[in-house]
Amino acid sequence: MADIVNKHLDPKFNGKFRHEYKYICSDAQLALLKNRIDGLISLDKHVGENGMYNIRSVYFDDYYNSCLKENISGTDPREKFRLRIYNYSSDRISLELKRKVRGMTQKHSCSLTKEQCDILLTGTPLPISNEYPPVLQKLCLQMRSRLLKPVIIVEYDRVPYVLKEGNVRVTLDLNICSSLEIDKFYEEHISKRPVMHAGSQVLEVKWDEFLPDVIYHQLQLDSLRRTAFSKYQLCRQFSLNGGIIK
Secondary structure: OOHHHHEEEEEEEEOOEEEEEEEEEEHHHHHHHHHHOOOOEEEEEOOOOOOOEEEEEEEOOOOOOOOHHHHHHHOOOOEEEEEEEEEOOOEEEEEEEEEEEOOOOEEEEEEOOHHHHHHHHOOOOOOOOOOOOHHHHHHHHHHHOOOOOOEEEEEEEEEEEEEOOHHEEEEEEEEEEEEOHHHOOOOOOOOOEOOOOEEEEEEEEEEEEOOOOHHHHHHHOOOEEEEEHHHHHHHHHHOHHOOOOO
């Protein structure tokens, strides 16, 4: 699989692709799923006392909203850049490149200093340097060539479960919302807009080569249907043209 998909994209970013399944769930369904897997799978070690952490990301796009339109049309392959922090803290800032190819996903990332992040948040590329990690070099190049810039904040609370076998992650994503206040990226209290119907949340299941049977069976609910859901796409659509992209 990797040989097939990597020939379409930058060879500097070759690596393992993962399965990523997404489901829209009600609060009741998520509560049932959480009850089933508690004790069966461990919570990620980074969660707080409440068993979750907050994720806030800033996504990039160009003047023509190319990344958004590719997402809507299902363009294959496609890529997106985002800046990410946890629990509103600038102590750990990541730049991530997420790639989608033939239903599989791949993520490359690097750490940023707050100073670097602050510059990128203004839509200004960093000075050219071969010392940067490949992900940062590629973003800065595309900020110059395609005029990529930060366009939307996507924020949610995540309950993350991890299992070493199969490199499995099961995440319950709650309170998904968007914001245009990119200049307040690190501030806890910003203007945000919920983008899901009341009582609707997202279940994500990610794994490498296999999904253990014990996990597969515990996640079965008759009413759950896999969906091509994108938090980025939904948040952008709510921020443009009253939720309609032409």
